[in-house]
Amino acid sequence: MKVISFRVPAGPVELAGRIYSVEPQKPRPALILLHGIPRSKPEPGDEGYAPLARRAALEGFAAVFFNFRGTGESTGNFHLKGWSEDLVAVTDYLCSRPEIDPERIFAAGFSGGAATAIYTVARDMRLRAVISVSCPARFDVLEKLEPRDMIKTFREIGLFRDPGFPPSLESWKAEFEEMAPIRWVDHISPRPLLLIHGEDDELVPGDHAQQLFEKARDPKELVWIPRGPHRLRELPEVTERILTWLRTT
Numbered sequence: 001m002k003v004i005s006f007r008v009p010a011g012p013v014e015l016a017g018r019i020y021s022v023e024p025q026k027p028r029p030a031l032i033l034l035h036g037i038p039r040s041k042p043e044p045g046d047e048g049y050a051p052l053a054r055r056a057a058l059e060g061f062a063a064v065f066f067n068f069r070g071t072g073e074s075t076g077n078f079h080l081k082g083w084s085e086d087l088v089a090v091t092d093y094l095c096s097r098p099e100i101d102p103e104r105i106f107a108a109g110f111s112g113g114a115a116t117a118i119y120t121v122a123r124d125m126r127l128r129a130v131i132s133v134s135c136p137a138r139f140d141v142l143e144k145l146e147p148r149d150m151i152k153t154f155r156e157i158g159l160f161r162d163p164g165f166p167p168s169l170e171s172w173k174a175e176f177e178e179m180a181p182i183r184w185v186d187h188i189s190p191r192p193l194l195l196i197h198g199e200d201d202e203l204v205p206g207d208h209a210q211q212l213f214e215k216a217r218d219p220k221e222l223v224w225i226p227r228g229p230h231r232l233r234e235l236p237e238v239t240e241r242i243l244t245w246l247r248t249t
Helices: 050-058 080-095 112-121 140-144 147-157 169-178 206-215 236-247
Strands: 002-010 013-021 028-034 062-066 100-110 127-133 193-198 220-225
Touching: 002 080, 013 050, 013 080, 028 050, 028 080, 028 112, 050 062, 050 236, 062 080, 080 100, 080 112, 080 169, 100 112, 112 127, 127 236, 193 206, 193 236, 206 220, 220 236
Parallel strands: 028 062, 028 100, 100 127, 127 193, 193 220
Antiparallel strands: 002 013, 013 062
């Protein structure tokens, strides 16, 4: 397994990521894995998305994982429209690499990363399909958070790194309303969409997935994971569902 580390600019920030591959024929398709909004600092020993990336690489993909701004080794502060800019920047980078087929770049997002994928793919035709896992239709949960507590938590986690960020909490929150997946999911067609949701998701109720599926246009598919929680990336059946779907897309 070959792992290539990269750093790419996205406006004023720098993104850190890795490409996993097993040197198949060139050019090859790319699968970009998009993490969600952290709720705590990473647990020691948590491999994150590396197992999924390695499994996708064994299927012949250049599996790409990067940290959105405000997370991991990437610089900057977390805001959702910035995350969309990050995905565009990484897509630019992949299109410049000779071993990547620019006609076969797919996005697989989880939770907040899925919301970012839907918004971005609706506006960027270079991304050929979307896999959306545990995605909210809208960000209602933000309305329930006390602003001071939210800012304090995000500073402790490391999502807000600059002392003066965000300069306007209302503008920061407005990005979530603008990028609500329910507003954009019908713009993905005619590119295919796969929605995956856990039946026991404790964070995003199942009706969010149903609303997105009903609003989306064909081709589309909704898969329910029995007894599945919000965090689905470690489940082998989810990995196999994703790869099986990609084989025929």
